Each structure stands twice: as structure tokens, then as C-alpha cells.
Amino acid sequence: MKLGDTLYSKYIKSRENADILEDEHSFVTYKISNGELIVLNLFVDKEARKNGFCRSLIVQLEDIARENSCKLMTGNIHLIDPGANETMQAALKIGFKLGTANQNTILIYKNISGDLSYG
Numbered sequence: 001m002k003l004g005d006t007l008y009s010k011y012i013k014s015r016e017n018a019d020i021l022e023d024e025h026s027f028v029t030y031k032i033s034n035g036e037l038i039v040l041n042l043f044v045d046k047e048a049r050k051n052g053f054c055r056s057l058i059v060q061l062e063d064i065a066r067e068n069s070c071k072l073m074t075g076n077i078h079l080i081d082p083g084a085n086e087t088m089q090a091a092l093k094i095g096f097k098l099g100t101a102n103q104n105t106i107l108i109y110k111n112i113s114g115d116l117s118y119g
Contacts, residue, residue, distance in 0.1 A: 014043045017031070019031070021060055028043075028057045029041045029042075032065075037065040037074075038075070039074065054090055073109065075091070075109075076106065079104040094111075096108040096110045097109055
């Protein structure tokens with residue numbers, strides 16, 4: 001179920017110039033630039049985790065990426081985040097690969113079409 005224009009979605013569109021997908025348990029913010037869909041933030045409510053909400057958002061993002069001729073989806077995992085290990089495990093489980101690492105950030109990527117590598 002997709003929510004309408006929430007106050008948060010209006011904020012993201014106005015302040016961050018980003019797009020958002022959200023439902024009652026999760027949201028993801030993203031931008032599209034130069035053939036790449038960049039995941040900015042992804043959150044699933046703690047009580048709703050491990051119920052497929054993250055996977056559902058990623059599948060929707062893959063469709064959006066294809067519609068916009070993107071070949072790559074990327075995101076960052078910040079190692080200072082207390083949930084970084086769980087985030088990394090979830091990302092790998094849904095098909096992301098490790099890209100590059102810089103200080104306390106790991107870039108992850110997922111090929112949308114073709115056989116690309118990143119990093």
C-alpha cells in the first residue's frame with residue numbers, strides 16, 4: 001500500500017530534491033543521476049523487519065530504474081550506524097554487491113541491466 005503525499009514526502013521532495021516511496025512500515029528516498037539510481041535512505045520500522053518490506057522497496061526501485069534507463073543502483077552503508085551489520089546482511093541478501101570503501105562508508109551496488117562492475 002502506497003501512502004499519499006505525506007508531510008515527510010513533501011519535505012524530501014522540497015528540501016532534498018529527491019523522490020520517495022513509502023508505506024505504513026517503511027520508506028526509501030532516492031535520486032536518479034547519469035543512469036544511476038542512488039538510494040539515499042531506507043528505513044523499515046523495527047517491528048516490521050524481516051517481513052519483506054525492504055525487498056519490496058528494492059523491487060519497486062528496480063522498476064523505476066529500468067523505466068529511467070538506469071543501469072546501476074547504488075547506496076552507502078555508514079559503519080557508524082548501530083545497524084550497519086544488519087544493513088550489510090540485508091543488502092547482500094537482496095543482490096547488492098560490495099563496491100568501494102572510504103573511511104567509515106561502504107558503497108554497495110546492484111546491476112540493473114548488463115554486466116557492470118563498480119569501483
